[in-house]
Amino acid sequence: xxxxxxxxxxxxxxxxxxxxxxxxxxxxxxxxxxxxxxxxxxxxxxxxxxxxxxxxxxxxxxxxxxxxxxxxxxxxxxxxxxxxxxxxxxxxxxxxxxxxxxxxxxxxxxxxxxxxxxxxxxxxxxxxxxxxxxxxxxxxxxxxxxxxxxxxxxxxxxxxxxxxxxxxxxxxxxxxxxxxxxxxxxxxxxxxxxxxxxxxxxxxxxxxxxxxxxxxxxxxxxxxxxxxxxxxxxxxxxxxxxxxxxxxxxxxxxxxxxxxxxxxxxxxxxxxxxxxxxxxxxxxxxxxxxxxxxxxxxxxxxxxxxxxxxxxxxxxxxxxxxxxxxxxxxxxxxxxxxxxxxxxxxxxxxxxxxxxxxxxxxxxxxxxxxxxxxxxxxxxxxxxxxxxxxxxxxxxxxxxxxxxxxxxxxxxxxxxxxx
Amino acid sequence: xxxxxxxxxxxxxxxxxxxxxxxxxxxxxxxxxxxxxxxxxxxxxxxxxxxxxxxxxxxxxxxxxxxxxxxxxxxxxxxxxxxxxxxxxxxxxxxxxxxxxxxxxxxxxxxxxxxxxxxxxxxxxxxxxxxxxxxxxxxxxxxxxxxxxxxxxxxxxxxxxxxxxxxxxxxxxxxxxxxxxxxxxxxxxxxxxxxxxxxxxxxxxxxxxxxxxxxxxxxxxxxxxxxxxxxxxxxxxxxxxxxxxxxxxxxxxxxxxxxxx
Numbered sequence: 001x002x003x004x005x006x007x008x009x010x011x012x013x014x015x016x017x018x019x020x021x022x023x024x025x026x027x028x029x030x031x032x033x034x035x036x037x038x039x040x041x042x043x044x045x046x047x048x049x050x051x052x053x054x055x056x057x058x059x060x061x062x063x064x065x066x067x068x069x070x071x072x073x074x075x076x077x078x079x080x081x082x083x084x085x086x087x088x089x090x091x092x093x094x095x096x097x098x099x100x101x102x103x104x105x106x107x108x109x110x111x112x113x114x115x116x117x118x119x120x121x122x123x124x125x126x127x128x129x130x131x132x133x134x135x136x137x138x139x140x141x142x143x144x145x146x147x148x149x150x151x152x153x154x155x156x157x158x159x160x161x162x163x164x165x166x167x168x169x170x171x172x173x174x175x176x177x178x179x180x181x182x183x184x185x186x187x188x189x190x191x192x193x194x195x196x197x198x199x200x201x202x203x204x205x206x207x208x209x210x211x212x213x214x215x216x217x218x219x220x221x222x223x224x225x226x227x228x229x230x231x232x233x234x235x236x237x238x239x240x241x242x243x244x245x246x247x248x249x250x251x252x253x254x255x256x257x258x259x260x261x262x263x264x265x266x267x268x269x270x271x272x273x274x275x276x277x278x279x280x281x282x283x284x285x286x287x288x289x290x291x292x293x294x295x296x297x298x299x300x301x302x303x304x305x306x307x308x309x310x311x312x313x314x315x316x317x318x319x320x321x322x323x324x325x326x327x328x329x330x331x332x333x334x335x336x337x338x339x340x341x342x343x344x345x346x347x348x349x350x351x352x353x354x355x356x357x358x359x360x361x362x363x364x365x366x367x368x369x370x371x372x373x374x375x376x377x378x379x380x381x382x383x384x385x386x387x388x389x390x391x392x393x394x395x396x397x398x399x400x401x402x403x404x405x406x407x408x409x410x411x412x413x414x415x416x417x418x419x
Numbered sequence: 420x421x422x423x424x425x426x427x428x429x430x431x432x433x434x435x436x437x438x439x440x441x442x443x444x445x446x447x448x449x450x451x452x453x454x455x456x457x458x459x460x461x462x463x464x465x466x467x468x469x470x471x472x473x474x475x476x477x478x479x480x481x482x483x484x485x486x487x488x489x490x491x492x493x494x495x496x497x498x499x500x501x502x503x504x505x506x507x508x509x510x511x512x513x514x515x516x517x518x519x520x521x522x523x524x525x526x527x528x529x530x531x532x533x534x535x536x537x538x539x540x541x542x543x544x545x546x547x548x549x550x551x552x553x554x555x556x557x558x559x560x561x562x563x564x565x566x567x568x569x570x571x572x573x574x575x576x577x578x579x580x581x582x583x584x585x586x587x588x589x590x591x592x593x594x595x596x597x598x599x600x601x602x603x604x605x606x607x608x609x610x611x612x613x614x615x616x617x618x619x620x621x622x623x624x625x626x627x628x629x630x631x632x633x634x635x636x637x638x639x640x641x642x643x644x645x646x647x648x649x650x651x652x653x654x655x656x657x658x659x660x661x662x663x664x665x666x667x668x669x670x671x672x673x674x675x676x677x678x679x680x
Contacts, residue, residue, distance in 0.1 A: 081511045112515065119680070121530075177680060184676040193533040220532045231676035235521060237535075257535075262524040265537045289537060296539030319539060326545065353650045354546060355485040381488030386512075415511035 076115050082416045083108040089409030091392075095399060102131020102162075108170075117178055121192070123171035130163040146224055146246045147172070147191055171222050184231040194227075194241060195220035196255055196269060197300055197315075198287045201345035201363070202332035204302035204313035205285035207271035208243055208251050216361055216374055216390070217347070235259035249275035253283075264290040279307035295320050311336030317345075324351040342366040355380040369397040385414030459569035459585050465608040467562050472637070474499040477662040479506075481550045486652045492548055496659075501562075503673040513548060519678045525554055528678045535678060550655045552645065553595070563587060566594055574605075577612060581605040596623060607631065607638055622648040629656075635664045 085108075090101035106127035113120040148168040152161050173190030194210050197203025201218050203211060210220040225243035232238065236258035243251050253271030260266055267287040274280050282305045289298040297318040304311055317330030330345040344364040351357050356379050363372040374392040388411045396403035474497075481492045494508045504520040515530035525538040538554050547554050563569075567587035575582050587599040598616035603609070613626040630642035639662065645655045671677060 079509075079514055081514050083511075110514070177676075184671065184674070186676070186679075193531070195532050195534045220534065229679075231674060234670065234674040234676075235524070235526070237675050237679070259524060259526075259537065262522050289539065291539055321545060324545075351546065353485045353653050354483045354550060354647070354655065355488050355490055355653075379488070381483070381485065381490040417511035417514070 078113045079111070079417065081110045083110065083413060084416075085411055085413040087409060087411035089407055091407030091409075092405050093407075094405070095396065095403035100131055102129060104129035117176055119175040119177070121171055121173050121175075122169070124167070124169055126165070126167050128163075128165045146222075186227075186229045186231075188225075188227040188229070191222045191224045192227075193220045193222045194225060194243060196253075196267075196285075196287075198265075198267075198289050198298045199300055199315050199317060199330055199332070200328055200347065201330050202300075202315045202317075202343060204300045204315050204332065205255075205267070205269055205287050207253050207269070207273060207283050207285070207302075208241070209245065209249075216359075216376060216392075233258070247275065249273060257287075260290075264288070281306040294322065309336070325349065339367060371395040371397070383412065383414075385412050387412050456568065456570045459571045459583075460564065462571075462583060462585060462603055462608065463564040463567075463569055463587075466603070466610070467564060472635075472664040474666050474668045475662065475664055476666055476668070477659045480658045480660075481548070481552070482656040482658075483550055484652075484654050484656070485650075492550070497668055497672055499668045499673065503668075505673055505677060508548065516548070517678050518547070519673060519675070521673060526675065526678055533679070535675065550645075550657075552655065552657070563599075566591060567599065572600070575602065577602050580607075580611065582611060609638055609640060624648055630658075632662075634662050637664070 085106045087104045088101070089104075090099060092099045104127060106125060108123065108125045111120075111122045145168070147170075148166065150164055150166040152164070154161055154164060169191060171190070171192050173188055173192040175186055175188040177184065177186045179185070194208045195203075196207065197205035206220075208223055208225075210223060211218045212221040223243045223245050225241055227239055227241045229237055229239040236256070238254070238256045240254045241252065245251070251271060251273045253269055255267055255269035257265065257267040265288070267285075269283075269285045269287075271283045271285075272280065273283075283302055285300065285302040287298075287300045289296060295318050297316070299317070300313075300315040302313045304313070312335045313332065314335065315330065315332040317328060319326060319328045321327075326349045328345070328347040332341075332343045332345075334341040343366065344362075346362040347359065349357055349359045356377070359376045359378070361372075361374050361376075363370070365372075372392065372394045374390060376388060376390040379387040379389075390407075390409055392407045394403075394405040396405070476495070476497045479494050479496050481494075483490045483492070491510060492508060492513060493510045494506045497505045502520070502522045504518070506518040508514065508516040515528075517528040519526045519528075527536045527538060528534070529536065545554060546552065567589045569585050569587050572584045572586050575584055582602040582604055585601040585603055587601065589597050591597075596615040597618045598620070600614040600616070601610045602612040604611050609628065609631055610626075611628050614622055615624045615626070617623050625646045625648060627644040627646070628640040628642070629644055631638050631640045633639075639659075641659045641662070643657045645657060647653045
C-alpha cells in the first residue's frame with residue numbers, strides 16, 4: 001500500500017494540510033476511460049519488471065553516496081528521525097461489498113548528513129497492513145512507483161491483497177552546493193521530491209507527474225532525477241531537471257521561479273517527455289500568485305503538444321483567510337482534447353486551537369463523476385504525538401445505481417530523534 | 420567589519436512576537452503630547468536603546484500548551500537588520516522546515532516535498548508552525564516607537580516590581596495590534612507584561628516576560644509566555660538560549676538558496 005512521509009509541518013494554517021497523515025486516504029476511484037486518456041495520468045502497471053532501471057539507478061546512487069561520504073568525514077550537521085504511525089480504519093471499499101476493518105503500522109527513518117558543500121539525505125519507509133490494503137486500493141498514482149517493494153507484489157488497483165508489507169526508499173540523494181561567478185548553484189542527484197506548480201491539488205505545470213493522490217491532499221512523490229539549480233537573486237531560482245519515473249518515462253525540463261515584490265510570485269517552465277509507445281510531448285507552462293487583499297488568487301497554464309495534438313490545461317484557484325478559518329478553491333480543466341477534463345477542489349480549515357484543527361476537503365471529478373468529501377480532525381500533542389481522526393465518503397455517480405463508499409479511521413503519529 | 424559600523428539596528432522586539440510593527444514606514448508616529456506622553460516616549464526610547472543590536476542568533480523553543488496537551492518545537496534563528504529573519508526547525512516532527520523573511524515577504528521550505536511556499540497575504544494571520552505567534556507578527560519589522568504613540572496610564576506593582584503602565588496606540592491600519600498596553604519595569608526598563616488589542620478593543624493576546632538575561636551588556640527578555648485571550652487554556656512559552664548579538668551574518672544566509680540548502 002502506498003504511503004508517504006508523515007512529517008508534520010504545522011498544526012494549522014498554510015502548512016496544516018501538508019501535515020495530513022498518509023494514513024488518511026481517499027476512496028479515490030480508479031479513473032475511468034476518459035481519465036485514463038488524460039496524458040498526465042498513467043495507468044498503474046504491474047510492479048517489478050518496470051523497476052529494473054530504477055533499482056539499478058538506486059544502487060548506483062548508493063554507491064555514489066558511499067564514495068562521496070566516507071565515514072571519516074565529520075558532519076557539520078546530521079540527524080536521524082524515526083516516525084511511527086499506527087492506524088485503525090473501517091470502511092466500504094466497493095459497491096455491494098461488505099464493510100471491513102483493518103490495522104496498519106508504518107515506520108519511517110529519515111536521515112540527513114551535511115558537511116561543507118555536500119548534503120546527503122535518505123528517507124526509508126516500511127509498512128505492514130492487514131485489512132486496510134483493500135480499503136486503500138482506490139488510490140491512484142499519476143505514474144508508477146520507484147524503489148518500492150511490496151509483499152505480495154502490488155501497487156494499486158482492484159486486486160489488492162488483504163495483507164501487505166512494503167519497503168520504499170522514498171528519498172536517497174546527494175547534493176553539492178557552491179558559487180560560480182558570484183551565483184549560487186546546487187547539483188542534486190538521486191531520488192528526491194520534485195514539485196513544480198503552485199496548485200494545492202492540481203498542478204498543470206507538473207510535467208513529471210509527481211502528484212500522489214493517496215492522501216487526503218495530494219503530495220509530490222520522489223523520482224530518480226538529476227537537478228541543477230542556480231540562484232541568480234535572493235528570491236529567485238532557475239533549475240534544470242531530468243528524471244525517469246516508474247513507467248520508464250524520461251522527462252526533462254527547466255523552470256524559473258521569482259518573487260515579484262512582497263505580494264506576488266511568478267514561474268515559467270518548459271519541458272519534454274518521452275515514453276515508450278507514445279509520441280514525444282513538449283510543454284510550456286506559466287504559474288502566478290498574487291495577494292489581493294484577503295484573497296490570494298493563483299493560476300497555472302500549461303500548453304502541450306504531443307504528436308498532432310495540441311492542448312492546454314488551466315488551473316485557477318484562490319485562498320482566503322478570515323480569523324482562524326481558511327479556505328481554498330481550485331478548479332482545473334483541459335482544452336483541446338476530445339473530452340474536457342474538469343475537476344474541482346475545495347478545502348476549508350478551522351484552527352480550533354493551537355493544537356487542534358479541523359479540515360474539510362472536497363473533490364469533484366467531472367469526467368469520472370465522482371464526488372469525494374472528507375473531514376479530518378488533527379489533535380497535536382496527544383500522548384506525545386499527533387492523533388488524526390477522519391471520515392471520508394465517495395459518491396460514484398457514474399455507476400448505476402450510484403454507489404457510495406465510506407471510510408472511518410484514526411491514526412497516531414509520533415516522531416523521535418536520535419540526535 | 421566593526422559591528423558598530425553596521426547600518427541597521429534592530430531591537431529585541433523585532434525578533435520576538437513583539438517583533439513590533441510592520442510595513443513601510445513613512446513617518447514615525449508621534450505621541451499625543453503632554454508630560455505623560457513625553458515620559459512614555461522616553462521609556463520606549465530607553466527600551467530600544469537598551470535592546471538594539473545589528474544582528475542576532477539564538478536557539479529558540481516554543482512550548483505550545485492546550486489543556487493537558489503539549490507540543491514542543493525548537494529552532495535556530497538568525498536575524499539581521501529589521502527585515503531579514505531565517506529560522507530552521509530542529510524538533511523531530513519539523514526537522515528541516517525553514518522560514519525566510521525578507522521585508523514583509525515570508526517563504527517556507529518543507530523538506531518532505533523539497534517545496535518552497537510563499538506565505539500569501541491571506542494566510543499571514545495564521546499561527547507560525549501552530550504557535551500563538553502569527554506569520555504576520557513574524558513579518559513585522561519596526562520598533563515600537565516607530566509606529567506607536569505612547570502615554571502613561573498609571574503606576575502599578577507587578578510581581579513585586581514597580582512598573583509604569585503604558586498605553587500604545589497606532590492610527591495605522593497595517594499594524595497587527597492597534598492598541599497595546601505595556602507594564603514596564605521602572606528600574607530595568609523592560610516590559611514585564613504586554614496586552615495586545617484589536618482595533619475593536621477586544622483583548623487578543625497577553626504576553627508575560629518570565630525571564631530576562633544580561634547579554635553583551637544588554638538586558639534581554641529570554642522567556643516569554645504568550646496567552647491567547649480568545650482560546651481557552653491555550654498558551655505558548657517562547658524561550659531563547661545561546662544568544663549571540665552583533666554577529667556577522669552574510670546576505671547569502673537570507674536567500675532562497677539558504678532556504679533550500
